[in-house]
Amino acid sequence: MRKVKNAMLILLxxxxxxxxxxxxxxxxxxxxxxxxxxxxxxxxxxxxLRLEEEALSMSYPEKMFxxxxxxxxxxxxxxxxxxEEQIMEAIYGALTPYMELFLGGSIDNDYIEYxxxxxxxxxxxxxxxxxxxxxLSLDMSINDTVSLILDDETxxxxxxxxxxxxMYIGEEYLPxxxxxxxxxYFKELEMEPIAQWxxxxxxxxxxxxxxxxxxxxxxxxxxxxxxxxxVEIAVRLDGFFIYLA
Numbered sequence: 001m002r003k004v005k006n007a008m009l010i011l012l013x014x015x016x017x018x019x020x021x022x023x024x025x026x027x028x029x030x031x032x033x034x035x036x037x038x039x040x041x042x043x044x045x046x047x048x049l050r051l052e053e054e055a056l057s058m059s060y061p062e063k064m065f066x067x068x069x070x071x072x073x074x075x076x077x078x079x080x081x082x083x084e085e086q087i088m089e090a091i092y093g094a095l096t097p098y099m100e101l102f103l104g105g106s107i108d109n110d111y112i113e114y115x116x117x118x119x120x121x122x123x124x125x126x127x128x129x130x131x132x133x134x135x136l137s138l139d140m141s142i143n144d145t146v147s148l149i150l151d152d153e154t155x156x157x158x159x160x161x162x163x164x165x166x167m168y169i170g171e172e173y174l175p176x177x178x179x180x181x182x183x184x185y186f187k188e189l190e191m192e193p194i195a196q197w198x199x200x201x202x203x204x205x206x207x208x209x210x211x212x213x214x215x216x217x218x219x220x221x222x223x224x225x226x227x228x229x230x231v232e233i234a235v236r237l238d239g240f241f242i243y244l245a
Contacts, residue, residue, distance in 0.1 A: 060189050061223035063129045063151060064158060064231070064244050070119040070128075080116045080130055080152050087114060090155045091134055095148070097184045098160065101177060102167075102240065103140070112136040116152070127225075129153070141166040156188055161241040169237050174215040178235040182217065185233060185242055193219035199232070213237055218245065 058066075077083060082090050091114070092107050099107050113135045120128035130152035137144055144164035151158050169177065186192060199216040216234035223229055230245040 058129055061221045061229040064229050065226040066119045068244050071122045072117050072119045075116055075118045082152050094157045101180050108139050109136045110139040140164055159244050163239040167238045171213050174235050178215045182233045195220040
């Protein structure tokens with residue numbers, strides 16, 4: 001297990017951003033709000049930002065908002081609550097509720113990269129949260145890729161994408177799996193949306209840029225500090241994603 005080097009951080013971000021191009025055309029307005037767009041590296045010394053030993057506890061919507069709109073800096077693993085010797089167990093545990101829906105068995109990996117990051121409010125640097133950014137292959141095929149953001153405080157998944165070009169989910173099962181995926185996500189985070197709506201609701205079917213059928217629903221939350229936060233949860237023929245929008 002090794003941390004991603006600085007040059008790799010940029011590459012991974014670019015790769016994940018490119019993955020946003022596979023989203024349905026009808027939801028292009030949130031293509032730049034995927035799990036990839038969570039880090040904008042800044043000079044922590046110039047900002048004179050001081051890390052406390054324990055970050056102030058935040059709500060999940062607040063942490064989601066920071067991921068989408070905050071400013072990120074690399075930090076050392078010593079500042080994280082989940083330590084490197086615990087990270088594999090945390091990743092597997094966080095993924096299990098979702099992988100059981102699609103794989104039905106135990107999780108294994110043949111490749112993994114991870115690194116810690118802190119994201120803070122540019123207008124109020126005392127408000128910050130820490131996350132683990134993870135890229136892995138689950139050894140399902142030669143083409144599967146999973147990327148996710150873990151909340152360092154609780155070890156829960158905040159955003160995730162699984163794509164496997166050799167996977168095929170029957171189109172008739174997409175709505176059922178989308179509902180099950182959303183149910184698992186909100187159960188894990190103990191959250192309940194105040195509103196939801198299907199994307200591409202006016203069409204009988206929704207397709208992404210590659211012509212792959214997808215069922216996507218947007219869920220809305222309101223944070224007391226930052227206001228509206230949206231989560232997009234979708235299932236495709238070749239995988240699924242949970243994006244912050």
